[in-house]
Amino acid sequence: MSTDSHAADMLLAACAAKTRHAHRRMAYARLNADLTIQQVSANFAAMAPAAPQPQADVLHQPLSDVLWEFVGADEALHDVWARRAPFFRLEHVNREQRDGSLHYLTFSVYRLEPDSGLDGLLLLVEDDTDYGRLHHQLVQDRNELRLVQGQLAAANKELTRIDRMKSLFLSMAAHDLRTPLSAIQGYAEMLLLGIAEPGSPKAFQYLDIIQQQSARLNQLIDDIVDLDLIEQGKLTxxxxxxxxxxxxxxxxxxxxxxxxxxxxxxxxxxxxxxxxxxxxxxxxxxxxxxxxxxxxxxxxxxxxxxxxxxxxxxxxxxxxxxxxxxxxxxxxxxxxxxxxxxxxxxxxxxxxxxxxxxxxxxxxxxxxxxxxxxxxxxxxxxxxxxxxxxxxxxxxxxxx
Ligand SMILES: Nc1ncnc2c1ncn2[C@@H]1O[C@H](COP(=O)(O)OP(=O)(O)O)[C@@H](O)[C@H]1O
Ligand SMILES: [Mg+2]
The missing domain is CATH 3.30.565.10 (Histidine kinase-like ATPase, C-terminal domain)
Known part of the structure; x- marks a missing residue:
């Protein structure tokens, strides 16, 4: 590396550090007005594994050939160049590294300050992996939360429905229990009063009704008891x-x-x-x-x-x-x-x-x-x- 280029590297590193007081892992590059890469930090290729080219070949390549994320961003970058926009940023871009692990990177492009001694655009590549993973997890958690909220709302609705049905059932059951009971009572009274002659077809009919209504009562009571056991999870x-x-x-x-x-x-x-x-x-x-x-x-x-x-x-x-x-x-x-x-x-x-x-x-x-x-x-x-x-x-x- 020539002394000149070393000095330029030092200068660019200083600019990068000054531009972003980041503690995260960071790489940087300098771009020309035509958006080709003029200079990169030593860790650039390692942090932002580029398209097929080895690091040396990255120089003088158009940025969008090296980092596909910048395809279609030319206009926005020209705006930064012309100082119509303060910066251009792509946040939490996930990228697979050479070792297969997933990293999150944030790319920011600034116009170098005239007093920095360097001209061009400064591209900062920051490793956001911790933040990105957290963000990803947060999105996942939020989606899960939404799902659970939805399930809860559905369960609540179902509970309200069952509750309403239960009230309805109770009033119905009271009525249903009373109806056969009053029939039993009425027909038994008629038999006791001798309204139907013992052994006569009428008496038999009354007894039949009493038997039927008792069976209905029995069935209903059994069902209610069973339901209670089922609902309490005590069905054995x-x-x-x-x-x-x-x-x-x-x-x-x-x-x-x-x-x-x-x-x-x-x-x-x-x-x-x-x-x-x-x-x-x-x-x-x-x-x-x-x-x-x-x-x-x-x-x-x-x-x-x-x-x-x-x-x-x-x-x-x-x-x-x-x-x-x-x-x-x-x-x-x-x-x-x-x-x-x-x-x-x-x-x-x-x-x-x-x-x-x-x-x-x-x-x-x-x-x-x-x-x-x-x-x-x-x-x-x-x-x-x-x-x-x-x-x-x-x-x-x-x-x-
Ligand atoms: N054998 C059947 N023929 C026609 N409908 C039936 C029959 N069994 C059940 N059902 C229908 O299913 C419903 C539920 O039955 P069930 O749970 O035994 O309640 P219930 O007999 O007290 O109404 C009945 O109200 C009726 O509409
Ligand atoms: Mg039935």
Missing amino acids: LNLTPCDINPLLQEASSAYKFQLERRSITVHYNLAPEPITIWGDAEKMLRVFYNLVGNAVKYMASQGQITLRSQQQDGQAIIEVEDTGPGMTAEQLDNLFILYYRSEDVAKSPVKGSGLGLFIVKTMVEAHQGQVQVTSQPGQGSKFTLRLPLHQSDSGEILLQ
């Missing part, structure tokens, strides 16, 4: 090997009087062998009460209910099919949502709480099973449950 299963077939029979026989009165026939298409799952018999019975109860409840008279059970590929497959009104695609989408009752059903005299299917799904899933529904308006509905069959320790399916 009393697991034993349990055969599905007798449970299906028991569930349907609970509706014996209603089935007879409304000329609904139940067909049993049950596997001849026990269909044994590792389950809570009482909870599964409640699942079947709900499914058969819906089939009975939503069906006009003169329908058919088919109960099927079979085992296939290590699974118990249980179907509850009815020839009832069926459901629309929209109803099917919402079916298992807590408190959901379809609009037309809610307006109809058929009473309900919208708890049943939510409980069914929760119970079945707690047994590692799944519920599926197929239905079309006017074509009946079919609920299919799949539950893992009980297996012995040796992995064999127990048939008992």
